[in-house]
Amino acid sequence: MLDLESLFNLSYGMCIISSKSDDKLNGCIVNTVFQITPEPPMMAVSVNKKNLTNEFINKSKVFTISILAEDTPMEFIGRFGFKKGKDIDKFQDVNYKIGQNGVPIVTDNTVGFIEAEVTDKIEIETHTLFIAKITACETIDENKIPMTYNYYRAVKGGKTPKTAATYVAKKPGVKQEKGAKDMKRYECVVCGYIYDPAIGDVENSIEAGTAFEDLPDDWVCPECGADKDQFEPL
Numbered sequence: 001m002l003d004l005e006s007l008f009n010l011s012y013g014m015c016i017i018s019s020k021s022d023d024k025l026n027g028c029i030v031n032t033v034f035q036i037t038p039e040p041p042m043m044a045v046s047v048n049k050k051n052l053t054n055e056f057i058n059k060s061k062v063f064t065i066s067i068l069a070e071d072t073p074m075e076f077i078g079r080f081g082f083k084k085g086k087d088i089d090k091f092q093d094v095n096y097k098i099g100q101n102g103v104p105i106v107t108d109n110t111v112g113f114i115e116a117e118v119t120d121k122i123e124i125e126t127h128t129l130f131i132a133k134i135t136a137c138e139t140i141d142e143n144k145i146p147m148t149y150n151y152y153r154a155v156k157g158g159k160t161p162k163t164a165a166t167y168v169a170k171k172p173g174v175k176q177e178k179g180a181k182d183m184k185r186y187e188c189v190v191c192g193y194i195y196d197p198a199i200g201d202v203e204n205s206i207e208a209g210t211a212f213e214d215l216p217d218d219w220v221c222p223e224c225g226a227d228k229d230q231f232e233p234l
């Protein structure tokens with residue numbers, strides 16, 4: 001038996017991994033950060049090869065990890081976890097400081113941070129496992145509780161993007177109920193919000209009876225601010 005959903009029982013923490021390329025900054029959400037050795041302090045992280053952050057780490061050989069707190073809003077997770085650095089500047093309107101290694105450290109919703117220097121890497125199918133020396137680490141707010149991956153999924157109702165190391169494809173053959181008038185309902189993969197054409201979206205002045213396909217291109221999820229392309233039909 002290979003029940004991949006059982007892997008959700010493994011305990012992970014939610015973090016933002018950031019890096020730079022010349023004067024460009026980027027970051028994304030990872031939940032696969034772990035310490036390897038205490039002395040010297042070494043760590044590893046798995047990052048999808050499609051992520052711009054992966055490209056930046058390959059070039060600069062440095063990155064930072066911001067450990068996210070439990071009370072991090074879904075919109076913030078959506079910004080770093082589900083939007084593409086190729087499309088937006090993820091650091092705009094976000095508080096951060098530049099670390100000793102020149103890489104930004106997100107300070108919003110952050111319990112603590114790690115700065116690291118890549119010493120080795122292993123290419124594994126879709127992901128790169130970066131092995132790195134910890135060059136600095138600090139707790140920023142000891143009153144905050146770190147967010148585990150389980151908390152994100154169970155309490156926040158969070159989803160897993162297709163590029164994540166822990167993504168599990170939906171099982172085929174699961175029949176979902178349809179919205180009114182045969183128009184499909186769509187689910188936000190970031191926060192789980194469901195757009196139902198029979199209801200519309202009052203917050204964004206979308207009238208009932210508007211098909212998802214007819215929503216304006218700049219329409220965003222009323223719950224978390226994710227773009228239209230982060231929705232999947234039910």
Ligand code: FE
Nearest residue numbers: 188191221224
């Ligand atoms: Fe959403």
